[in-house]
Amino acid sequence: MKSRITLSLIAGIVCMLLFATAFSVGCTSGAPEQPVPPPTVAATTPAIPAVTSPPIITAAVPTPVIVATTPAPAPATEMASGLVVAYTAASLKGASGKLGPAFEKAYPGTHVIFDLDGTQILKHQVESGAYADIFISASNTYTSALTNEGYFLNDTVKPLTSNYIIVITPAANPGGISSLADLGAAGKLLAMGTKDVPVGINTRIVINNLANSTYTAGWRDQLFRNVKTYETTEPGIVTKVSLGVVDAGFVYESSFRAAPKGTLAAINVPKGDNALQTYSIGVMRISTNKPAARAFAEFLLSTNGQKILTDFGFRPVS
């Protein structure tokens, strides 16, 4: 009897190992480089062999239709169809609602799914093996990093649109903020992005520029003391300001222009002190639907796509 149980247990374990291996083979992508020094115990990690094979999508995205890709970069506009997964910087949330349907109309048979989040988070997910056909980054730093790490088809990486930083307040302006100087007054409640989210990176550049050119280091210090929350996405900042729970927030111009009339007020930042946020778009190397992905990128860069972006308050790349 005992040997029978042992046999069954061994059979069970073998089944489990087979199952786990099959599972993990699908989950691991052939990511060329890890941003972290490789762990010393990687060799003994159970059931995670580094195998490059058609990956299974992580994140809440359905399995793409596998389209046969031709190796030569022929004009793909007529062949574009199927699913396009676009990892997109969160600040394009509003615009994406128009861009998606417009593209699908221009290319019947396609379907776009936007995965919107802070660029830094999306970058990390991609580096961990997440699948995307398109990546729209809100920061040149992250675009360069991903390019250097080989995630893009290099010839497809192009500047898409741009954005400036602006200060917004609730329409009622409870904090009485009417100028940039007021941001450095004691007792204000401010919101901005974390130091890693693109809007946060640029906000800090802008604040430094302003401190050096017009206001003082003391103004900057008090401003940071006034910050009550560092949001991980740009729309999160907009929400806090719209709800009136903070006096002001540093967001993109596009968010101000796209907001419903009368909900927000804005204070402009002088051009010379502002930081131009350049968004880039690129087709991902691991995409299995490159024709559609290229078409999507082309569409966004075309007059139609650019018009939609301008409607939502973005500035064309000069």
Add this chain to the structure above:
Amino acid sequence: MLEARVKKILRDFPLDLAITVNPGEILVLMGENGAGKSMTLNMISGIIPPDSGLIRLNGTIFYDPHGGIHIPVEDRRIGYVFQNPAVFPHMTVRENIAFGLRARHTPTSTIAGRVDRWLDTMNLSDLAGVKAGMLSGGQQQRVALARALAPGPVLLMLDEPFNALDARSMQDVKGFLRQYVADEGIPCILVMHRVRDAKDVGDRACILDQGVKVWEGRPGDLPGMYLTQERGHPARQLETRISSLTGIPSSITD
């Protein structure tokens, strides 16, 4: 002396009862399950209020809705042991017995001596430091009894106190009870279902059925007191029921 007249509408029948118990006297309450015996005890103790009636002990009125009197349970100084002895399982035997004394703020110096005496009386001295939750059913019943008596109650009510006791302990406890009740001169109500037990300890007995008292008398007069042959006679139906209840064959044959 205890006088209790209580009325209460229960789920299955209305309960309407009047009993008296003299000082030093043991009244045995008998009847089927659900007849209202435990409910009666609950009302006398104050745990459940009657709909109407009067409860008086030694001249002190416990319950009188007309006079607006309803003395709470805590102040009636009644020793009441439920069918489930409900010893506090997380306390030791000693702590259990001392509980009522501590609750009434008896001086600490008095408590120790009294608890020791009760431990001795109930043969629990060896188990004094044991957590009550670890005791056997019979031991727990003895603890519950000691706990109820330690504060010196003015009325004692026990619900099926002999259930878990073995024959030897049962004899001891019966003897003890008779002695104690007589010595202390307090009234005592026992709920039980075995006629033999009733005869051993009871001074008087009464039988409850569907919330009313259908018989009262001396325990020695239990079954066999109605010799009527009439089938439909309620007393005879009652005796048949008593015999099924007590397991002692009915004296009526046919």
Add this chain to the structure above:
Amino acid sequence: MNATGMRPERLRHTIAIAGAAALLLLVTLYLALPVVTLFFRTTPDLFLSSLGDPDVLSALWLSLFTSTVTISVVVLLGTPFAFFHSRSRYPGKVLVDTLIDLPLVLPPAVAGLGLLLLYGRTGLIGRYLDLFGITIAFTTLAVIMAQVFVASPFYIRQAKALFEQMDPAYEQTARTLGASPLRIFLGITIPLTANGLVSGAVMTFARALGEFGATIMFAGNLPGVTQTMPLAVYGGLEGNFNIGITIAILLVILSFAIMMAFRFFARREVSRA
């Protein structure tokens, strides 16, 4: 006899055991591997060195502090509440019953939004507090309030069930012996339910420790003030990956420690009764 050389019943039996073993391993691995992977993505050196990072330390302290306050508030207020609620019949009791369960099914972000809209500066209550110069949103108090909101049902439901199921004989006996309600509550009711209350408290603490959605909505994200460990993990992922991993590992260790400690205490309680 078939190919395996076993009798049919034996074969079925063997398959059944193999299936059970496979199922057991599947569930265990599914739960364990994601946690274990955290440890494999860093080195002991990196982990120890990042322990000194001020963001890590402040997140750790903030989490422990707020969760401890939360559990204290929930136990101190929730126990008597659950007791009265279970022992009495009052109009609207069913409604209160439902409300107690509400935070369990409500998405935390929704809870956070609700708290923000109520206690935030423009909120129904917040606007009056603002007149007195009192701000709640974006403070550590907000973190505690968010945690209390989402975590309290774990304890209150448990306490309520325990009190309801307790044999009334103990409390009634104590009353006949002359004990005051307070003596009964502290000396009888609580000790007899302590076991279950502690496990309810453990769940509550763990839930409070891991709270994210309501916190980031209502309290915001400010290191040292409102950036608890879960928020720090999320925020740490992009910039300083090591910090994120370190904090995640700390959370795992903390959770395990909590479970171990209370299992130890719970076992001791059981052996007493």
